[in-house]
Amino acid sequence: YGQLNLVDPNKSSVAEMIYDLINNWQRTLVDSELATIILAGMIHKTQSFRLPNLAPKTLDIVSDLIDLGADREKIITNFYRTKKISALKLWGRVLARLQLDQRLKLAWASVPHSDFVKTGASPADLNGLAEEMILTGQQTDFFVLLYEDLAGKIFGNLYTKNKDAKWLLNNIEVQGTKEKINFVLSGKTLAEAEMEVVEEIRKKMTNI
Numbered sequence: 702y703g704q705l706n707l708v709d710p711n712k713s714s715v716a717e718m719i720y721d722l723i724n725n726w727q728r729t730l731v732d733s734e735l736a737t738i739i740l741a742g743m744i745h746k747t748q749s750f751r752l753p754n755l756a757p758k759t760l761d762i763v764s765d766l767i768d769l770g771a772d773r774e775k776i777i778t779n780f781y782r783t784k785k786i787s788a789l790k791l792w793g794r795v796l797a798r799l800q801l802d803q804r805l806k807l808a809w810a811s812v813p814h815s816d817f818v819k820t821g822a823s824p825a826d827l828n829g830l831a832e833e834m835i836l837t838g839q840q841t842d843f844f845v846l847l848y849e850d851l852a853g854k855i856f857g858n859l860y861t862k863n864k865d866a867k868w869l870l871n872n873i874e875v876q877g878t879k880e881k882i883n884f885v886l887s888g889k890t891l892a893e894a895e896m897e898v899v900e901e902i903r904k905k906m907t908n909i
Contacts, residue, residue, distance in 0.1 A: 707722075711756060712756075712759075713743055713746060713747050713755060713756070713759045714742055714743050714745075714746035714747065715742065715746075716738075716739045716740075716741075716742025716743045716746065717739075717742075717743055717759060717762060719739060719742075720739050720743075720762055720766070723735075731766075731769050732769075732770065733769065733770025733771065733772070736766045736767075736769040736770050736771035737766075737770070737771045737772045737775060737776065739766055739771070740763065740766045740767070740771040740773065740776060741776045741779075741780075743759070743762070743763065743766075744773075744776055744777075744780065745780065747759075748832055749777075750763070785822075785826070787820050787821040787822040787826065788820075788822050788826035790819075790820040790821075790822065791812075791816060791817070791820045791822035791826050791827065792826075792827075792830055794812070794816045794819075794820065795810045795812055795816075795827070795830060795846070796810070798810045798811060798812075801840065801841070802899075802903070803840060805842075805843070805902070805903060805906050806840055806841055806842035806843065807841075807842070807843045807844075807845070807899070807902060807903070807906075808834060808840070808841045808843070808844050808845070809844065809845035809846070809847070809895065809898075809899055810845075810846055810847070811846075811847045811848070811849075811891050811892075811894075811895045812827070812846070812847065812848035812849065813848075813849050813891055814848075814849045814850060814851055814853075817848075824848055824850070824856070827846065827848065830846065831844045831846050831858055831860045831881075832860065834860070835860045835861070835862055841862075842861065842862045842863060842864075843859065843860070843861045843862070843864070843869070843902060844859070844860045844861075845857065845858070845859050845895075845898055845899065845902070846858045846860075847891060847894055847895055847898065849891045853890075854885060854886075854887060855885065855886040855887070855889055855890075855891055855894040856883070856884075856885055857883070857884045857885070857886060857894065857898060858881065858882070858883055858884075859875075859881070859882050859884075859898070859902075860880065860881050861879075861880060861881075862880075864906075865879045866878070866879055866880060866881060866882040867879065867882055868905070869901070869902050869905050869906075870882065870884065870898065870901060870902070872901055873886070886898075
């Protein structure tokens with residue numbers, strides 16, 4: 702930790718905070734390369750500005766960064782147009798197993814280690830799938846993704862639109878933010894972990 706902690710809940714991202722710091726300190730430092738890096742951080746954090754409650758100033762900053770030479774096309778190409786065939790095959794398997802509780806708008810899927818072996822993909826290839834489910838699925842307010850490694854350890858992620866993810870799974874040790882948490886479950890099968898997590902969320906939502 703530093704001696705000073707800069708926190709601004711009205712900013713879309715740390716990237717936007719960095720822009721403000723440099724812009725107010727020495728604006729001439731922002732060349733096209735730095736503008737591209739800052740814009741990349743903002744696009745990644747906001748999922749291409751699809752998150753709700755974006756402040757108008759955030760979009761003003763985007764316009765300014767593009768004026769300063771930020772290469773939006775380069776960012777989009779590297780973020781969203783580089784999916785490997787193995788990753789697409791893995792996403793297909795995950796979506797084929799997708800389950801949905803329509804009443805709670807809760808969706809979940811589990812990925813056995815065999816799926817990584819059969820597709821030639823890795824857990825890193827799951828990045829972005831949950832965000833797409835939350836942001837583009839009108840029937841989904843919560844998405845749970847569980848996957849298994851070679852040793853049988855279970856890793857999980859919970860993404861949510863409008864509830865505190867940490868509260869929903871406060872019975873287990875988690876890391877992350879209100880919108881996204883990560884956790885590890887040891888000593889359980891993938892099916893047991895899925896049942897525990899889904900039932901805990903159902904219990905919390907039913908008791909509201």
